[in-house]
Amino acid sequence: MIRFAVIGAGRIGQVHARAVAGHPDAELALICDPFEENAKKLAEAYGVAYTLDVNDVYASDVDAVIIGSPTQMHVEQILGSVKAGKRVLCEKPVALDLDEARRCQEELGAEAERVMMGFNRRFDPTFADIHRRVADGEIGDLQQFTLFSRDPAAPPAQYVAGSGGVFRDMTIHDFDMVRHFLGDIVEVSAFGTNTIDAIKEAGDFDQAVVMLRSADGRVATVVNSRTCVYGYDQRMEAFGSEGALSADNLTATQVRKSTAKATEARPEILDFFLDRYVDAYRIELSAFIDAVKADGPVVPNVIDGVKALEIAEAATVSAQERRTVTL
Ligand SMILES: NC(=O)c1ccc[n+]([C@@H]2O[C@H](COP(=O)([O-])OP(=O)(O)OC[C@H]3O[C@@H](n4cnc5c(N)ncnc54)[C@H](O)[C@@H]3O)[C@@H](O)[C@H]2O)c1
Structure with missing residues (x-):
């Protein structure tokens, strides 16, 4: 069973939470959103914990993180999650700024192939x-x-x-x-x-x-x-x-x-x-x-x-x- 956190409880976060909750090999464990109303509403819909602080996600025991926060937050949250040893599925685009997206790929190194981008x-x-x-x-x-x-x-x-x-x-x-x-x-x-x-x-x-x-x-x-x-x-x-x-x-x-x-x-x-x-x-x-x-790479990834x-x-x-x- 893969344990998931969803960061960002807006439109797309809700879509992902529903998909995770419905998947036989996945367990929704934690919702993170700095706006308590949003975090609480989505967490309560699935009877799971929530936090307003993304550091709690990094410190948690989840295996995987789905990032559905506003695009401006993606690079920071990809890097934070990967550094904490989590597998990541992040919504598109990587960043608003191409240089920032390239910096993300560079900092990830070989991990860039293991971070999935949400080109659904x-x-x-x-x-x-x-x-x-x-x-x-x-x-x-x-x-x-x-x-x-x-x-x-x-x-x-x-x-x-x-x-x-x-x-x-x-x-x-x-x-x-x-x-x-x-x-x-x-x-x-x-x-x-x-x-x-x-x-x-x-x-x-x-x-x-x-x-x-x-x-x-x-x-x-x-x-x-x-x-x-x-x-x-x-x-x-x-x-x-x-x-x-x-x-x-x-x-x-x-x-x-x-x-x-x-x-x-x-x-x-x-x-x-x-x-x-x-x-x-x-x-x-x-x-x-x-x-x-499979502990392997994924497509489409940060390079894509x-x-x-x-x-x-x-x-x-x-x-x-x-x-x-x-x-
Ligand atoms: N693949 C798709 O089909 C698809 C569809 C819609 C949106 N998206 C992408 O998903 C992302 C979110 O879009 P949306 O339409 O769900 O937006 P939204 O505004 O509906 O939701 C964003 C959520 O993130 C929360 N948030 C704000 N700051 C945050 C932070 N620092 N950390 C964590 N959460 C934070 C907000 O409170 C809100 O609940 C965007 O990057 C967008 O491009 C992808």
Whole structure:
């Protein structure tokens, strides 16, 4: 049984706590959040202990720590947990600042391969199926890769101001997926626009399109929006020399309706990450637990986190300066 602490009792901390509590080889032991109301609420939901002080996590007897605190805290808490001998699964991104993320990787040394980053989309059963089938050669040589990722509603401007910008906060998931499918990226062209005044005033884009070229010359396109009137739009297309594999949005049922007003209408798509990626978080946790049990490395890890952040940084410069950036 692997004993876990969850640091950060917010939206994603709650998702992880639920996954840990539901896993047969895991035991949720401790919740940590400096805001007592948040810590207490989540701890009480699972009948476990809580603390407001992260040092109590380091000093505790837990085997593993899941970090779901605000991004600014990630590096300090990764290093603190690893120094205390804990295995770590940390939410994306590693840091807001690329230099800080690189410092984290450097300080970790060989441990960087053992710290998992929460790029949950790699573990989504639909996307993982496409990845496996591409690798099996079902569509010949993969030539183009396209991702649509649109959030149902924009976060508050206050969140946006501290988020590091859309490319580090949101598109980072897509950058990791592009690397997962195409390997390392050498060229980035990003375009950002605004439809939401509050986000523009916070100095960020709320719509973005990014084109990327891989080291072996293949291309990818990522389309992002902070808002989407029909919900959480998460689609993928892999196009190859012998065909294409694509995944549409998931709905709660497969039922389609045809009436005088609509034909082939489907139910609403699953709304936002808590519902859309519930399986991905569960499978991600299982992959982490397997690595802990085997006392081995894990993928995606801090090295992947730093590489995704390098792309995010390049995309930010590209969109702001309206030029292509070479990595
Ligand atoms: N993988 C995903 O799908 C996904 C989804 C959402 C968020 N995230 C990432 O998870 C992180 C948290 O995002 P969120 O949406 O859950 O935020 P949130 O604001 O909902 O929750 C953050 C929690 O951390 C607590 N906190 C603040 N300072 C802390 C500290 N020093 N130590 C420990 N806890 C502290 C807050 O009280 C709050 O309870 C971010 O890095 C974000 O990028 C990942």
